[in-house]
Amino acid sequence: MSETPHRTTRGLDPQGHIAREGALTRVPPAFRPVVTAARERLRDVLGARLHSAYVYGSVPRGTARVGRSDLDLLVASHEEPTHTDRADLREFERTLDREFEQVDGVATLLYSRARVLSEPEQYDLGWFVSCLCTPLLGDDLAAYLPRYRPDSLLARETNGDLAALLPRWRERVAGVADTEEARRPLVRFLSRHLVRTAFTLVMPRWNGWTSDLHEMAEAFAGYYPERADEIRAAAARGREPIGDPGVLRSYVDDLGPWLAREYARVHGVKTPRPDGP
Incomplete structure (x- = not known):
């Protein structure tokens, strides 16, 4: 052990x-x-x-x-x-x-x-x-492997590919069955991904690491209060998802694109991989 x-x-x-x-x-x-x-x-x-x-x-x-x-x-x-x-x-x-x-x-x-x-x-x-x-x-x-610090390089290479992922997410949202049960796993997945991306956006300034969704959301809130409630709500849905189609649309049409733009501005874009993002 x-x-x-x-x-x-x-x-x-x-x-x-x-x-x-x-x-x-x-x-x-x-x-x-x-x-x-x-x-x-x-x-x-x-x-x-x-x-x-x-x-x-x-x-x-x-x-x-x-x-x-x-x-x-x-x-x-x-x-x-x-x-x-x-x-x-x-x-x-x-x-x-x-x-x-x-x-x-x-x-x-x-x-x-x-x-x-x-x-x-x-x-x-x-x-x-x-x-x-x-x-x-x-x-x-x-x-x-080397030891890692919560710096901008790590932020970029872990979550700097959100812009490349969004077209795939939109396809998944458009193709998901029109039922609460079918949408819940997708809400959970996208919620968690967005919260983690939001956290790594501020990780170098926060100077630490956590995998707790709520702690991630609070760390983000300290630097982007105007988007804090959205990320806090996403953290809650990451644990207790709801199959609301409006939530999915807001993720791929508003919160996701904003986060991708801000991430690229602050940290740059993830280095392309041979097999894609």
Whole structure:
């Protein structure tokens, strides 16, 4: 079991680097059986192809809610993932989700070791693994990555692609089924993304890191009071979504475009990736 990382103020260590959030020791008791099962089964699913595995999100932060939170995993493979690898993991997710009622879904990100450690990903995917993921299996890739500060470079490379994402979001909003049930997951997803983008917009000035949506919203509010209520409402919907079509339209037609413009003005635009934003 990994130890609880040392923390000082606002998620930074004494040297001002972002401290790794989460630890296996923080996993709530109700979620420990599913984390253990995931660790054991990933070895069987990928075998020698598996380099390392991590758990992230509310479960290792200790804030997961029984029956409401999902289990988020990241897996690094020795080689570039194949269609077979991805299909095997989808079946792994479905099986785990069926067996453990305490989780509301299982989601696994899959990348190669080389992709995580690549130069273009150093301040995006690499930072994510190093700071937001808790080691579960294998050789921890954080040992091969730099320490990170909450600076403008990190802000740009993590969330500086909102303008490029908005056309896809509009397509999703236009295509979602016209029901409350169908719209709720999309509201939750877009709400969380917008709050995190709003937070990283002000992160260098706030000088810290948090994954708590409400804390993110309050940090943003201190610098952009004119948009504070919108981001606070988005933070609430990120936890308790409502399937309101008006909310979705406001995200893609107003709040999202404004945030994309302000982000580009303050931090610039994320470096393009070979496979797109």
